[in-house]
Amino acid sequence: MSQSFDIAVVGATGTVGETLVQILEERSFPVADLHLLASSESAGHSVPFRGKNVRVREVDEFDFSKVKLVFFAAGPAVTLSFASKASSAGCAIIDLSGALPAGQAPQIVPEANAQVLAGLEKPIQVSSPSPSATALAVVLAPLRGVLDIQRVNVTACLAVSAQGREAVSELARQTAELLNLRPLESTFFDRQMAFNLLAQVGKPDAQGHVPLEKRLVTELRQLLGMPALKVSVTCIQAPVFFGDSFSVSLQLAAPVDLAAVNAALEAGDSIELVEAGDYPTAVGDAVGQDVVYVGRVRQGVDDASELNLWLASDNVRKGAALNAVQLAELLIKDQL
Amino acid sequence: MSQSFDIAVVGATGTVGETLVQILEERSFPVADLHLLASSESAGHSVPFRGKNVRVREVDEFDFSKVKLVFFAAGPAVTLSFASKASSAGCAIIDLSGALPAGQAPQIVPEANAQVLAGLEKPIQVSSPSPSATALAVVLAPLRGVLDIQRVNVTACLAVSAQGREAVSELARQTAELLNLRPLESTFFDRQMAFNLLAQVGKPDAQGHVPLEKRLVTELRQLLGMPALKVSVTCIQAPVFFGDSFSVSLQLAAPVDLAAVNAALEAGDSIELVEAGDYPTAVGDAVGQDVVYVGRVRQGVDDASELNLWLASDNVRKGAALNAVQLAELLIKDQL
Ligand SMILES: NC(=O)c1ccc[n+]([C@@H]2O[C@H](COP(=O)([O-])OP(=O)(O)OC[C@H]3O[C@@H](n4cnc5c(N)ncnc54)[C@H](OP(=O)(O)O)[C@@H]3O)[C@@H](O)[C@H]2O)c1
Ligand SMILES: NC(=O)c1ccc[n+]([C@@H]2O[C@H](COP(=O)([O-])OP(=O)(O)OC[C@H]3O[C@@H](n4cnc5c(N)ncnc54)[C@H](OP(=O)(O)O)[C@@H]3O)[C@@H](O)[C@H]2O)c1
Numbered sequence: 001m002s003q004s005f006d007i008a009v010v011g012a013t014g015t016v017g018e019t020l021v022q023i024l025e026e027r028s029f030p031v032a033d034l035h036l037l038a039s040s041e042s043a044g045h046s047v048p049f050r051g052k053n054v055r056v057r058e059v060d061e062f063d064f065s066k067v068k069l070v071f072f073a074a075g076p077a078v079t080l081s082f083a084s085k086a087s088s089a090g091c092a093i094i095d096l097s098g099a100l101p102a103g104q105a106p107q108i109v110p111e112a113n114a115q116v117l118a119g120l121e122k123p124i125q126v127s128s129p130s131p132s133a134t135a136l137a138v139v140l141a142p143l144r145g146v147l148d149i150q151r152v153n154v155t156a157c158l159a160v161s162a163q164g165r166e167a168v169s170e171l172a173r174q175t176a177e178l179l180n181l182r183p184l185e186s187t188f189f190d191r192q193m194a195f196n197l198l199a200q201v202g203k204p205d206a207q208g209h210v211p212l213e214k215r216l217v218t219e220l221r222q223l224l225g226m227p228a229l230k231v232s233v234t235c236i237q238a239p240v241f242f243g244d245s246f247s248v249s250l251q252l253a254a255p256v257d258l259a260a261v262n263a264a265l266e267a268g269d270s271i272e273l274v275e276a277g278d279y280p281t282a283v284g285d286a287v288g289q290d291v292v293y294v295g296r297v298r299q300g301v302d303d304a305s306e307l308n309l310w311l312a313s314d315n316v317r318k319g320a321a322l323n324a325v326q327l328a329e330l331l332i333k334d335q336l
Numbered sequence: 337m338s339q340s341f342d343i344a345v346v347g348a349t350g351t352v353g354e355t356l357v358q359i360l361e362e363r364s365f366p367v368a369d370l371h372l373l374a375s376s377e378s379a380g381h382s383v384p385f386r387g388k389n390v391r392v393r394e395v396d397e398f399d400f401s402k403v404k405l406v407f408f409a410a411g412p413a414v415t416l417s418f419a420s421k422a423s424s425a426g427c428a429i430i431d432l433s434g435a436l437p438a439g440q441a442p443q444i445v446p447e448a449n450a451q452v453l454a455g456l457e458k459p460i461q462v463s464s465p466s467p468s469a470t471a472l473a474v475v476l477a478p479l480r481g482v483l484d485i486q487r488v489n490v491t492a493c494l495a496v497s498a499q500g501r502e503a504v505s506e507l508a509r510q511t512a513e514l515l516n517l518r519p520l521e522s523t524f525f526d527r528q529m530a531f532n533l534l535a536q537v538g539k540p541d542a543q544g545h546v547p548l549e550k551r552l553v554t555e556l557r558q559l560l561g562m563p564a565l566k567v568s569v570t571c572i573q574a575p576v577f578f579g580d581s582f583s584v585s586l587q588l589a590a591p592v593d594l595a596a597v598n599a600a601l602e603a604g605d606s607i608e609l610v611e612a613g614d615y616p617t618a619v620g621d622a623v624g625q626d627v628v629y630v631g632r633v634r635q636g637v638d639d640a641s642e643l644n645l646w647l648a649s650d651n652v653r654k655g656a657a658l659n660a661v662q663l664a665e666l667l668i669k670d671q672l
Pocket of ligand 1: 010014015016017037038039040042043059073074075076078096097098129130161162163164165166315316319320
């Protein structure tokens with residue numbers, strides 16, 4: 001009989017954590033004991049897994065030596081508080097919060113840089129990158145072979161669920177208030193989110209960059225192994241519950257061979273290329289799916305060295321929970 | 337006493353036409369007789385102007401020799417049907433539909449290329465460009481003097497009102513259906529518009545380009561007088577009722593002098609630059625206003641020759657009705 005593993009999920013009651021538990025079940029991940037952890041607020045609640053209800057416990061009281069692998073799917077502060085305790089207990093870490101430096105826990109998307117896993121030392125620490133970097137890396141990885149990419153311009157249109165449960169409730173509440181002509185309340189977002197677009201996700205530094213955008217540039221270069229890649233990025237918040245979309249324009253050293261691009265995308269892992277003339281949407285295509293959808297593959301209006309794409313991806317699945325479980329699947333092959 | 341003019345508005349019952357009539361009143365345009373025209377469907381309705389109700393008539397039966405100036409604010413087909421009749425009657429034309437070729441009716445945004453007006457022959461025909469080209473031209477015009485712009489990358493996030501009244505009703509109806517867990521109906525849009533983003537506005541050609549995007553490239557080059565400017569564009573449909581937003585990234589021949597950029601924007605006509613660290617939104621800032629809002633002015637994350645901006649503009653006002661009235665104000669100075 002093949003081996004199974006004791007596992008912990010920190011943040012198991014959250015948007016990402018709940019999906020992560022579902023995906024462990026869906027993909028028949030070889031789980032022996034599953035420990036679900038969160039804050040004192042939801043300790044005592046339970047989450048279904050393989051037909052049983054698993055009780056959620058407080059992370060503060062958890063003995064990490066009980067498990068081989070822990071997923072950190074709470075905020076960065078929680079990762080920073082417990083990662084070294086987990087690591088000292090010999091536990092492998094897959095972090096989804098972006099809190100750990102790349103030197104300590106490299107960002108990995110299997111479709112782009114799975115080879116990095118082989119070089120890791122125990123106790124293993126890896127990071128699942130931001131949903132934007134993940135979606136872009138999945139799609140650009142197979143294009144590295146057929147294009148000489150000079151610059152990536154991206155406007156990332158992010159779902160509110162990227163900011164967790166409170167953001168989701170606020171979009172729903174604001175929308176209902178507006179439709180019912182009631183006064184609008186903003187508590188989570190700093191202004192009206194319903195029927196609007198917000199140009200800034202997070203707090204900007206003195207140069208006007210927000211951490212999410214800086215992180216995307218760094219992560220994308222790492223994932224693609226292209227440290228000198230120029231990346232121009234704007235992350236905006238869209239009034240969409242689930243599913244990120246990306247308007248991407250690549251500048252290339254030479255005119256695009258569209259047939260080669262389409263063939264590379266068709267052959268790429270975790271990519272669904274929609275028919276020419278059509279385009280995917282976050283809500284209609286990406287949500288609930290494991291692949292990144294690609295459409296509107298075209299040259300510039302009169303620039304053959306420009307390649308434009310539109311991507312749609314489930315920020316909670318491939319953008320977080322699914323990528324983390326895929327990393328775990330690779331780790332258990334020969335590294336745990 | 338100063339002169340006043342007999343004027344006609346074709347499409348007076350539409351999103352743009354109604355606002356145009358309001359703006360004529362707001363800006364005390366010297367109107368003598370106002371003729372409001374539409375299809376047989378709304379002939380007989382009336383529209384308020386300066387405290388009176390003006391009755392709407394059918395355009396088919398209108399004698400254009402009665403007026404000095406006509407605004408065409410119905411669809412392109414209506415412009416194409418009646419423009420030559422109006423012109424033969426000696427009437428000046430301001431077209432908002434994009435139907436007339438640039439050689440016949442040049443695109444003009446006063447803040448960018450007002451000088452083109454002086455060269456026009458009678459009977460005058462001018463076009464008010466697409467809302468996207470107009471907003472971009474207003475903001476890029478004063479930057480021409482301080483930057484050597486090599487390429488403009490833009491993702492234009494368009495309000496549904498850009499597609500008229502039916503699109504507005506459909507977003508409202510779909511949103512209510514979803515919030516009330518009723519089945520979703522799409523009649524105007526080809527899929528779910530509420531809580532979603534659509535990557536394609538209009539029907540693409542074999543190369544994947546939609547007319548709106550091709551038009552934006554052509555118009556922007558004309559308005560800025562930069563025929564060789566590289567423009568990379570994606571127009572998406574956002575679930576926003578009124579107000580367009582633009583994620584813009586400029587590539588420059590040299591590192592940006594941000595102080596000079598800010599000074600040029602501060603001094604630019606019809607521009608409102610928001611404070612550093614803040615950003616404007618379509619709904620919260622632009623709608624109902626006469627200026628194009630600019631925020632998130634910043635260099636690339638690590639590229640000083642990249643300038644990023646976020647714009648928000650009222651697609652119906654500066655994007656259409658207001659720009660057209662501004663053109664009329666210039667024409668009546670010495671050309672009508
Ligand atoms: N949402 C996405 O699309 C996405 C994608 C990639 C990465 N991420 C990252 O994943 C992490 C979780 O995001 P989310 O969207 O799932 O957030 P969320 O829906 O708000 O859930 C937060 C989770 O963290 C737990 N938590 C909060 N404070 C805690 C504490 N002091 N100790 C232990 N557990 C605590 C919460 O437990 P309680 O129920 O006890 O409050 C809950 O389970 C974040 O770092 C986020 O940046 C999110
Ligand atoms: N909405 C924008 O943001 C925007 C911005 C720039 C330019 N434009 C352009 O402006 C034009 C009008 O757009 P809109 O958004 O105002 O559309 P809309 O709200 O749908 O209104 C259409 C107007 O055209 C009239 N019309 C339709 N068919 C007609 C016909 N056969 N003969 C005479 N009148 C007819 C309608 O009159 P009835 O009441 O009789 O149907 C109505 O007054 C379009 O060309 C559009 O591309 C729109």
